[in-house]
Amino acid sequence: MKISKEKFGQAFDALVAEYQIIAPVSDANGIAFKGVKSFSEVKQDYLNSKLPPKAFFFPQHEKLMSYKKEGKDVSVKSELKVENTVLFGIRPCDAKGMQLLDMVFKNDQYTDPYYYERREKSVIIGVACNKIAPTCFCSSFGISPAGSEGSDLLLIDLGDSYDVEMITEKGKALAARFEALSELSADEQALVDKIKSAVTPSKVDVSNTTSKLDKMFNSPFWDTLQEKCIGCNVCSFSCPTCHCFDISEEVRKNEGTRVRTWDACMAPLFTLHGSGHNPRDQKKARWRQRLMHKFNYFVHNNGAMACVGCGRCIKSCPVNMDIRQVIDGANKAELVVE
């Protein structure tokens, strides 16, 4: 089914009354996901945002609760604020990334109320990629540039209209507001099929990476891998699946807040114990953690790799550490007999 962009725009603008709408816009620094009030503000021709949209569910710096001591009384207040939200224009890699984050923040052992409440009250409208950047490699992970996993609705841009695919009940409910939906013409169907069959030209073979990493904890591979890394947090902060955080107290006199802040395995402080001991005191241990977590531990725990091939870390790394080359290097590394 398709909807003209004009009709879609009207439906989009009508959502503003009930939802906070997050969509790609063009800013001083490229493409960013930001709050919008009208479809006219939305950037339609874009590859992907510079930073992933994960911050709308898992903010970089988030107040969990605040507290105050007055005399002998202590009051504690929840800081959880949740709005009904529509995220529009999420690319298939990032939508898949949300599904991976769901596994961390909502599983049979634990549900994170902050993440989960926001996630529950959101609808994700994915938009398939018509153009593929040279650093995109989502096909390596079985994700398609027009993949629907993680989206509630998937749109495929046909120029003047969108092909609309309803993926979940939430998506269907939202699409019920769309007027004048019509069937695709044969030409449009052909275009949809073409976009759906696209694969990223850049691919990395991950078929045996997990089992290879099972045997690589003590490999000399890590010694040389880490040399050029400067240990900043760009790769983690720009990753749609990285989710490590730190919880700290921001206290002033008799009141304070408990905050959760993004942290990263590349930072030595992340694992520094109160005793002064640091189990990952060397960069090579930190890099091993990064790769193992994404391509081994996460697979063992959740049955999927924690990388969606969005390529942001490749583009933003100040020293051009290319995760594709890192995986390839691990695939080819000689195993040391222990």
Added chain:
Amino acid sequence: MNKIINDIRETARQLLAEGKVDVVIGYEKGSLPLKATPCFVHSPESVDLLIWDETCENNLAGYLAKTPGKKAIVAKGCDSRALAVLLQENQLVRDDLYIIGVSCHGVIDQRKIGAEVGEILEASINDGKISVKGMEGDKEYLFTELKDATCQTCRYPNPVIEDLHIGETIEVAQEAPAFADVTEMENKSNSERQEYFKEQMSKCIRCYACRNACPLCYCQECFVDCNSPKWLTGGVNRAENLFFQAGRVLHLAGRCVDCGACTRACPQGVDIRALNRKMTKDVYVMFNHESGISEEGKPALNEYSANDPEEQFLVKE
């Protein structure tokens, strides 16, 4: 092949084969067009990875203290200035270092290309011309059009300390440092300047790429990581971001060698250099000091003398 590259490789081969160094730190071709990547060569068999061109944008000096053993480094002017400061501050042992000096005409600022032709698919550099095939179109640039802002005001394209010089040296006019960019910023009204830095600081995501790319940010514990006292929170907002950036710049007063590595490393395009340049100018005006221009001497704020221009700063007994 380019003679400079050949000479770098031959030098590296000899140093490694003769056991004079354990590692040569230089550049190799990166995985993206117009991008070189730092390269650690441990054996003579791998020296052919080494390259040299206008894409060698990282400052390699910061790797040295963290790399064990004897090491050689391919150093352009700004890398060598950072080495000079590190030596002045006793962070490196000169005898463990072999500096392969190369004069530098400047490095490419990729952002200018991306803004015009989108993602770069392919690119080549020939005789000062850079041909780029981008997702949004093709374009040919002159190198001078793409030269990084730092390199446009560079006064030290030739290494200031080196054990061997490779290639030609570049003639530099003997004149006092110019700070036209700083003057322009100073001439803005307070509110204009405030607006400018508000916008810049709102882009910062506190990933610390600037700090980590800086060859002279080597504190064991950075003030941003200290939690007792907790100087600043992890809050990512303009005020906290400015506190971090301004704090970092002040810690580099009289030490910053204006290599631009911080600004190039920033994934968000924050104009960090605007702060550094103002501080560099102030240090020059107040102390007549340029950082890291020789192995001797000390950073401006490490020197205490009775001749200090500030009256009563030190009094002779």
